[in-house]
Amino acid sequence: MTAMNQAKSLDIRQLLTGHIADVFHTMLSLDAIPQPKGPLPNFGERITGSVGFGGDRVNGAMYVHLSIGLAEELACAMLKSAAPQISDTEINDVVGEITNILTGQFKSSLSDAGAGCAMSTPAIIRGLSYQIEPPPGVRRELLLFHCRAKPMAVEVHIKFN
């Protein structure tokens, strides 16, 4: 199998499900429980962490969508702090770091399959209603989870060159 075919044949959903469980368990001592396929939930006020990745054979981006409430809980868990002491900047940083670590693990799987790439630094989007649409020809995978009974979504856009 060529390196490109090896990378294309990766089971992205299975990989990401494992990576999410690992990141949440190790850094937050929390479970991220996979949910059936479906549309992006209505989060109300939402925060999204994003990290891009790109190389000769692959390009894409990872997005982690959370409600502001869950993001605050994750920040409290990671920083071992109480909610009133957590600032928006700290919440942004925690969501960015979770997205960064998750993308790093995914990137490692791509690299090991022959599609090496580099990562961007994290960016944060906040708002009430927005959609991130991939350009034509870009594969989109959306994975839904529950953490502390609150919805969370991980979205990856990926294109093999």
Place this chain on the structure above:
Amino acid sequence: MGTRILSVDDSHTIRLIVSRAFRDYDCQICEAANGEEGLAVAAREKPDLILLDVTMPVMDGVTMLTLLKADPVLKSIPVIMLTAESGRENVLAIARLGVRDYLVKPFKEELLVQKVGHIVPLQKKVVA
């Protein structure tokens, strides 16, 4: 004065986790948010060990490490790389740069302390 550790990471969260990991030890933690700041703090503080992130704005960890190893005063400071990337290619590239060890994120604080303790002496704080 205890062991001086420089934590270079653009993430406030990771720097806080590093500080927390060593709170029970006689350590002085200094911080920098990118490689450029890291070099300046390393030159000023002469830490016993550097914990260095790979992907950072302004100057990444690989560039900082390359410049550190080219500096006759700073090159002997041991470096542990903290990386979000565990792939074979990345690990080999890091090893070639002359780091003492590496730690893949996500990591447990105990493992970080263990790895640092293998390189520099760590003394538990004496509770009065």
